[in-house]
Amino acid sequence: MNSQTELAALLCSRLCHDMLSPVGALSNGLELLADEDDPEMRKRCIELLEQSAAISTNKLKFFRLAFGAAGGFGDNVPVEEAQEVINALAAGNSRIELNWAVEEQSLPKPAVKVLLNLAQIGIDALVRGGTLDIGAEKRDGNVEIVTRARGGKIAFDETIGKALQGEIAPVEITSRTAAAHMIALLADEMGGGLQYALSDDALVLGAVLPQPEGMIG
Template sequence: MTDINPTDLAAMLCSRLCHDMLSPVGAMSNGLELLAMETDPEMRESVMGLLEQSAAISTTKLKFFRLAFGAAGGFGERVDVEEPKALIQALIAEKPNVQINWALETGNLGKPAVKVLLNFAQIAIDALVRGGTLDIGAEIRDGACEIVVRAAAAKIAFDDVIGKALEGSLDPSEITSRTAAAHMIALLAEQCGGGLQYARTQDALVLGAVMPEGEGLIG
């Protein structure tokens, strides 16, 4: 596994978070400006609807990043699978052209496994630029949590540099805000004694992880 200064990695993860939050927060700011100037009741109602939508998206993203990147205070060492499931469902709610299928064969997951699951889901969703199918599965077997996330579509958008980050073979100089999350979960898997892998074809991206059960090292 390549080494990177922890401060630099934290800064890149913060940059990713800020990038993803900019759009919904900016929409709220613009909506408030319009609301201050608008006097027509019908238009004000329309703007309020947009503000509510942007607020809901912002809340979902913050909850997602709390579990995917952060210490997830308020949760125990294990997290009910309904928590990450609800966050992923909320992420694709605005993407009607993405169909999701679940195969979660366990009631709860350790925090490290949850981080891997959420980040895999984000990578897979980003790959479905024109919509497609998202399959998410997790089960406990032989003392380890096995996670599989598959994105399938006519067009898959996936940068191989993210794959190198997942494998832990990315040079530190190549780690950016785009690859920091993948590098983080690769590091997390290594610390837990597990591993990540991926496979890509023209019409599918498959992300897999084996995370030994036990006390999480991060979170």
């Protein structure tokens, strides 16, 4: 990885990969609906279309806030906006329970991007379901973020962990690790850092990010 253009391309590849399934389901559903005459089957097709549309919308909202320039007014993003995005992503998996421990009303945009990406990594790790705890607070001039995924089966590629800690080689950066690499760069630019700890039944992801000047208080 030697340019922002390459990183942007990998993030776009990640977006396309994640959107392919729900958009493909929309296309297939429309084809079935066009050929179906049975009222009950048409009703079922419409329900599937609605589900696919909701999944597509939620994923796009996540990408817009986690990777784009969107998010509230000024330099802060309302925490409620980030919560809605993650709650919507996890809603499709009834086996995942979300617990929030964030009393702040808003967080700096970079901190929200880190929080969203760490939460997404936690959700991906819970392949058999479990609990995802998400916490964030402002303390001593920093924003501290932690997510903890707990479950019977934790699926985590430690190459992503290396990317989070800035220890990944350029040739290892792919669409799978690009998001972790991006927030590692973001944390480094802020003078902070990311870390992770993995055990048989838990994955803990953390960040300490100095607050931008003028936003401490």
